[in-house]
Amino acid sequence: MLTNAELASWFEKIAELKELAGENAFAANAYRRAGQVLERTAQPVAEMEPALREQTLGKGMAAKATYWLALGSAPELEELEATIPEGVLRMLEVPGFGVKKVGTLWREHKIEDFEELVARAEAGTLAQLPGFGKGTQEAFLKHLATVREQEGKWWLHKATAAADEAIDALLPLPSVADAVVVGQLARSCEVVEEVAVLAGLSADTPSHTLLEAMPLFSLDRSRSGPGIYKGTWGGRGHFALYTCPAAQMAQEQVLLTGPATFLARAAKGGGTIAAAIRKGEAGIGEFERVTAAWGTYLEPELRDTPEAAPADGGRLVELADIKGILHCHSNYSDGQNSLQEMAAHCQALGYAYFGIADHSQTASYANGLSEERLLRQWEEIDRLNEQMAPFKILKGIESDILPDGSLDYPDRILAQFDYVVASVHAGLRMSADKATERLLRAIQNPYTTILGHATGRLLLKREGYPLDMEAIIETAARHKVSIEINANPHRLDLDWRFVYQATQAGVLLSINPDAHKLAGFDDMRYGVAVARKGGLQPAACLNTLHLPDFMAWLAGRRP
DNA sequence: GCCGTTTTCGGCCCGACTGTTTTCAGTCG
Structure with missing residues (x-):
């Protein structure tokens, strides 16, 4: 249909x-x-x-x-x-x-x-x-x-879907003992150059048996060899299937997941990580091999920057830690679903609170909310909150950051929101100086709660405007403004490379789906994935707060 | 081509930006 x-x-x-x-x-x-x-x-x-x-x-x-x-x-x-x-x-x-x-x-x-x-x-x-x-x-x-x-590169969600499909096709084959994702996708890279899957074989398997199971995969023989099948998936994205005897799977998984910089690092017992991984006896699993080589287990997503790994006693944030959602759209602006549908879905997913942050008045292309329509939305929120309690809908807004850095409503309106996500949507071509100045002014606005998709980038499509991220982070920390990790796989903005720096500076990050329809909530997994890649721990993530704590945090920073 | 009518035709979202002009057209969000 x-x-x-x-x-x-x-x-x-x-x-x-x-x-x-x-x-x-x-x-x-x-x-x-x-x-x-x-x-x-x-x-x-x-x-x-x-x-x-x-x-x-x-x-x-x-x-x-x-x-x-x-x-x-x-x-x-x-x-x-x-x-x-x-x-x-x-x-x-x-x-x-x-x-x-x-x-x-x-x-x-x-x-x-x-x-x-x-x-x-x-x-x-x-x-x-x-x-x-x-x-x-x-x-x-x-x-x-x-x-x-x-050409051939993948967004994280598309890469995930292709890898899932490949693994689902391989696992039922009698000689495939196991199949796992390796490479950049296993490391939750925001853009995946090649989706790579490793299959452990319990018996010799003719290559055509493997390849026929994956009709979307077209082999490029010139780039393939024994146990390595490279080509494209669905005619576009780069894809690789690696095979090895089932007994060697754990070590191959680590080696193929990389990255090379990690494998070249010094192992705990001397030599390189790569050498230490190869040394382990057959039958030792991936977890034990990495733990032995590195000293502690290092999640694949942290292997690009092990320095961001949590210290003893810490752990990476998980989707289950997230208690509420703070950046979504309804059909009041450019979303597909009604406020009630979005809120009910959010509740059904197990979250305790839902912040609606529709577009502000200047965003005419996105049907941004006039003051009069805002009032109507607030009335509906009050009504729904009575019906849905203890679940709570928060009155938020995604306010455009105007070219001069100001927000999109007068203070008397801004003061009535529970919180404000401030984002740039227009005037994207700026010099670093101008963009930084514009964002700093927005961060310094006492009504700004969260800086939305900080650089405006669209992965594989448009670079973000250049920013002095150090100044942004430092100012956000000083004004207790949260920086968003936008979980939409086209954005994943803030870039994970700044997550560690931001948390070190004391900035609370918030992971938000920016959902424009019910299915958009599913993007949270990608936001969490890149947050983990940056080493984010639950306590440094704003929306891991339980509702009363979150409300208290908001009250504590009211102008 | 559709809409909403002061019911039969005039108006349709609109401002910012950019590159190419020489005062503005085309594109974008």
């Missing part, structure tokens, strides 16, 4: 292509709006009564959706795509290349082939076309380099 997200992408694609084809922009916009409505609608259109479908999408668009649902495809989109060269469609994927620019290239300059565009940019002649300058050309070349650099 088609999901709203799939239908939405078709509507939006049609809008874009209609504009590209030179049709009335407002007509195209009607499709775009239908797509945007769908993105914010939790109830599947496929399950809606016809009347509700019309009310949601409008008469014409509802009819289209109904037709596509019955057909399982959108002929209108396919027909449009058939009239546009593939290279032109590809140009639309380039940031900064919208329908107007691409339309000019295609119709006026007769450039249809993507490689021709690349060649022109590399030769420097793209900048000579009217409407295109050096800046556009350089941005395009930079984009190409980034795409090449990131």
Whole structure:
């Protein structure tokens, strides 16, 4: 059955292509709006009564959706795509290349082939076309380099899903004794260059038996050898399967998990870690091997920076330590589910409190809340809190940090929130000085409780603005502002590399899903994973506090 | 193309930024 997200992408694609084809922009916009409505609608259109479908999408668009649902495809989109060269469609994927620019290239300059565009940019002649300058050309070349650099790499959630699928396929095979994740994914790296799985075999297994079990894996023979199968998964992401006799699995697991810097470190009994790991007798497990070589057990995620490991008596934070959620969206702004649905889901997951932090008024693109709509939300929260007690919904907001560093409501409004997440959403291209100054001002605002996704990065897509993180951490510590670890696998921002530094400075970190729908809560696992990688312990994490303690903490820092 | 009507056609989100201009168009969030 088609999901709203799939239908939405078709509507939006049609809008874009209609504009590209030179049709009335407002007509195209009607499709775009239908797509945007769908993105914010939790109830599947496929399950809606016809009347509700019309009310949601409008008469014409509802009819289209109904037709596509019955057909399982959108002929209108396919027909449009058939009239546009593939290279032109590809140009639309380039940031900064919208329908107007691409339309000019295609119709006026007769450039249809993507490689021709690349060649022109590399030769420097793209900048000579009217409407295109050096800046556009350089941005395009930079984009190409980034795409090449990131080819085959994985977001953490996609890597996890692929590895799970591979292991599920391998384990039922009679000669596979066990199969585990190794490499960067085992170490919870925020971007995984290659998903790697190690299978321990109890008997000789022909390679085709292993490979046939994983139809999504396509082997690259030139990069493979005995016991090492490298290729791509699902035609895109880099993937590797390693095999070894079951008896050697523990040592291979440690060696393949790495990283090389850890394996090269000095072992407790002399020599390198790698040598010590190899030395252990057969039958000794992974835990015992690492413990013997390093002195204590070191979790895989800590092996990039063992210095961040908790001292004796400490331990890394776990998902079960998290008592409440502090950054989520509802359909008051750009979320898909209602406030009640989000809160009920949060409660069902076992959390004790739920902070709603919808977008603030300036975020018009995200349907940010005007003062008047805020009041309505607060009324609903009061009502729900009566019904759901002792579960508690907190009145939060994700306030845009405006270009000058101020928050997005007057103080008399800010004072009425239980807490404020302050985040940057617009004006992302700043110098380090300007960005730092802007964020420092927001942190110093007495109403700011949490600094949301600190750098604004989108992994594999967009670098964050440069920041003097030391100053940010130091100021956050001084003003008792928590820094968020945004658990969305596209963000994972604050970067785990600053977690140790922040906690050393006394900053409480908070791990938040930034969920825009019910399934978004599941991202908490990735936030916890990278928090652990940075060595975060439960006591240094704000939302491990029980509700009364959290409320007391908030009360203690009220302006 | 859809919506909401002062019911039959005018208005549709909008501000910031950037690069290319020479006063603004295109893109983005």
